[in-house]
Amino acid sequence: MAAENPLLSESLTPTDADASSALTGHATPSFSPLYQQIKLLILQSLQSGEWKPSSAIPSEMELAARFKVSQGTVRKAIDELSADNLLVRRQGKGTFVATHAERNVQYRFLKLYPNNGDLNSEGPAQRRIINCLSDTADATVAAALALEPGDAVLKVRRVLSFTDVPTILEDIWLPGAPFEGLTADRLAAFNGPMYALFETEFDVQMVRAEEKIRAVLPTPDQSELLRITTQTPVLSVERIATTYNDVPMELRRGLYLTDTHYYRNVLN
Amino acid sequence: MAAENPLLSESLTPTDADASSALTGHATPSFSPLYQQIKLLILQSLQSGEWKPSSAIPSEMELAARFKVSQGTVRKAIDELSADNLLVRRQGKGTFVATHAERNVQYRFLKLYPNNGDLNSEGPAQRRIINCLSDTADATVAAALALEPGDAVLKVRRVLSFTDVPTILEDIWLPGAPFEGLTADRLAAFNGPMYALFETEFDVQMVRAEEKIRAVLPTPDQSELLRITTQTPVLSVERIATTYNDVPMELRRGLYLTDTHYYRNVLN
DNA sequence: CAGTGGTCTAGACCACTGG
DNA sequence: CAGTGGTCTAGACCACTGC
Numbered sequence: 001m002a003a004e005n006p007l008l009s010e011s012l013t014p015t016d017a018d019a020s021s022a023l024t025g026h027a028t029p030s031f032s033p034l035y036q037q038i039k040l041l042i043l044q045s046l047q048s049g050e051w052k053p054s055s056a057i058p059s060e061m062e063l064a065a066r067f068k069v070s071q072g073t074v075r076k077a078i079d080e081l082s083a084d085n086l087l088v089r090r091q092g093k094g095t096f097v098a099t100h101a102e103r104n105v106q107y108r109f110l111k112l113y114p115n116n117g118d119l120n121s122e123g124p125a126q127r128r129i130i131n132c133l134s135d136t137a138d139a140t141v142a143a144a145l146a147l148e149p150g151d152a153v154l155k156v157r158r159v160l161s162f163t164d165v166p167t168i169l170e171d172i173w174l175p176g177a178p179f180e181g182l183t184a185d186r187l188a189a190f191n192g193p194m195y196a197l198f199e200t201e202f203d204v205q206m207v208r209a210e211e212k213i214r215a216v217l218p219t220p221d222q223s224e225l226l227r228i229t230t231q232t233p234v235l236s237v238e239r240i241a242t243t244y245n246d247v248p249m250e251l252r253r254g255l256y257l258t259d260t261h262y263y264r265n266v267l268n
Numbered sequence: 269m270a271a272e273n274p275l276l277s278e279s280l281t282p283t284d285a286d287a288s289s290a291l292t293g294h295a296t297p298s299f300s301p302l303y304q305q306i307k308l309l310i311l312q313s314l315q316s317g318e319w320k321p322s323s324a325i326p327s328e329m330e331l332a333a334r335f336k337v338s339q340g341t342v343r344k345a346i347d348e349l350s351a352d353n354l355l356v357r358r359q360g361k362g363t364f365v366a367t368h369a370e371r372n373v374q375y376r377f378l379k380l381y382p383n384n385g386d387l388n389s390e391g392p393a394q395r396r397i398i399n400c401l402s403d404t405a406d407a408t409v410a411a412a413l414a415l416e417p418g419d420a421v422l423k424v425r426r427v428l429s430f431t432d433v434p435t436i437l438e439d440i441w442l443p444g445a446p447f448e449g450l451t452a453d454r455l456a457a458f459n460g461p462m463y464a465l466f467e468t469e470f471d472v473q474m475v476r477a478e479e480k481i482r483a484v485l486p487t488p489d490q491s492e493l494l495r496i497t498t499q500t501p502v503l504s505v506e507r508i509a510t511t512y513n514d515v516p517m518e519l520r521r522g523l524y525l526t527d528t529h530y531y532r533n534v535l536n
Numbered sequence: 537c538a539g540t541g542g543t544c545t546a547g548a549c550c551a552c553t554g555g
Numbered sequence: 556c557a558g559t560g561g562t563c564t565a566g567a568c569c570a571c572t573g574c
Contacts, residue, residue: 092552214526233501258482360571
């Protein structure tokens with residue numbers, strides 16, 4: 001299945017003389033431009049694993065031929081996908097599937113910067129896995145991960161340090177099924193961002209995330225791992241990360257120490 | 269001055285047969301597409317006040333004629349400007365200069381949401397001006413606002429409450445010159461976002477901002493205004509807001525109470 | 537209905553990458 | 556050099572708004 005034809009259902013293409021304008025008369029959906037449909041088709045190929053992270057997708061000309069549209073229409077579809085960081089264009093080389101494994105964009109989702117603002121001034125983070133346990137989802141976790149309460153989940157706890165100073169404590173919940181086989185050892189053995197491991201070992205690509213940020217005091221066990229007192233305020237960063245169809249695949253509660261670092265955000 | 273010709277210096281247009289390719293041979297700047305130059309021209313018109321916030325700019329066809337380029341080129345320029353939230357397109361109506369005064373997008377830069385996530389569940393914020401004082405910039409403020417230490421600045425302190433609960437305490441530094449004449453009374457009299465007042469009364473349009481977020485404990489005077497203890501952790505949000513050419517026009521230090529609210533951020 | 541932004545095409549040419 | 560993405564044009568037509 002899902003191999004042969006990438007053709008658009010003819011009744012939807014807004015081109016081809018007049019017959020197609022039957023669409024316009026429809027009820028609510030009120031019109032879907034061709035490039036949006038192309039966008040969906042490309043999305044499907046990404047989701048189905050036809051094109052893997054960091055590999056090139058077919059050229060714009062090829063896609064135009066495959067979908068029977070002009071290059072410009074494919075272009076507009078790719079434009080939006082690359083604005084969403086699902087694809088990355090490289091002039092002269094091609095268009096590539098975005099990844100968390102690039103040397104350059106490591107920690108795509110981590111907005112914590114050292115006080116001097118220069119990420120290069122500190123080496124790579126040291127990752128220490130505290131544990132990785134099987135558990136069942138309570139109501140909260142189930143809701144966040146779109147599971148049923150009682151479903152299997154994995155709980156990971158780890159500490160990130162910069163120049164040997166513990167700075168981030170994270171509790172991570174993952175749905176059990178897609179991540180079956182994940183262990184503390186595999187996590188510890190992998191050298192690179194966790195999301196890169198998810199991509200290569202579990203075919204899970206984190207595409208978007210939403211964070212809720214608060215200021216809190218750490219609990220005793222948390223303060224111990226971060227080597228601070230329970231009176232030291234820390235950032236609580238609760239993240240829900242989703243894969244292609246806004247399907248949640250991770251709930252993460254991070255505590256960030258913000259005396260040597262800050263959380264950076266740009267508004268416009 | 270700056271009235272007549274919106275023509276592009278001919279030596280830069282990549283069109284017009286071959287003569288123009290003299291550009292290519294240049295040193296570093298390495299090529300600037302036409303639509304980028306159009307973008308700059310539009311930016312200049314915005315900056316110069318030719319087009320005011322919330323008013324319509326000329327139609328794409330008009331701009332194409334004015335700049336002697338095709339509609340598509342103008343379109344691409346406007347595309348980017350509206351992606352940056354400098355312009356807003358409305359199909360069938362026109363393209364408008366973005367504003368902070370819209371009923372809909374009030375608090376464009378405020379990322380604080382009530383715990384239930386629904387902005388409509390709480391009424392509009394109550395704004396209380398504590399004071400508005402003339403002062404001179406110290407080293408830190410001067411650096412943030414691109415002034416010289418000792419230059420005149422205005423210091424505003426205010427509290428925002430939601431359903432009568434003080435939730436945000438803000439200290440705001442403004443450069444003295446552009447905001448000359450701003451008083452506590454005028455601030456208190458204005459009903460709407462502060463940035464809307466800046467637009468209409470001082471011709472200052474905040475276009476972009478960068479925030480550094482930390483968790484801190486309030487000082488005694490801060491805790492009093494927020495009606496909390498000095499042991500209650502709060503979000504410290506330090507914002508630098510800029511106008512059109514990345515010129516900083518405001519330094520703002522906010523303290524956000526995050527028991528009933530959270531700071532929301534989307535990553536992708 | 538006229539005017540605006542939005543879509544789509546076809547074709548030409550340019551800039552960048554790598555063999 | 557061939558192949559890729561990037562720019563630009565000219566023209567047709569569509570969807571939406573408001574008079």
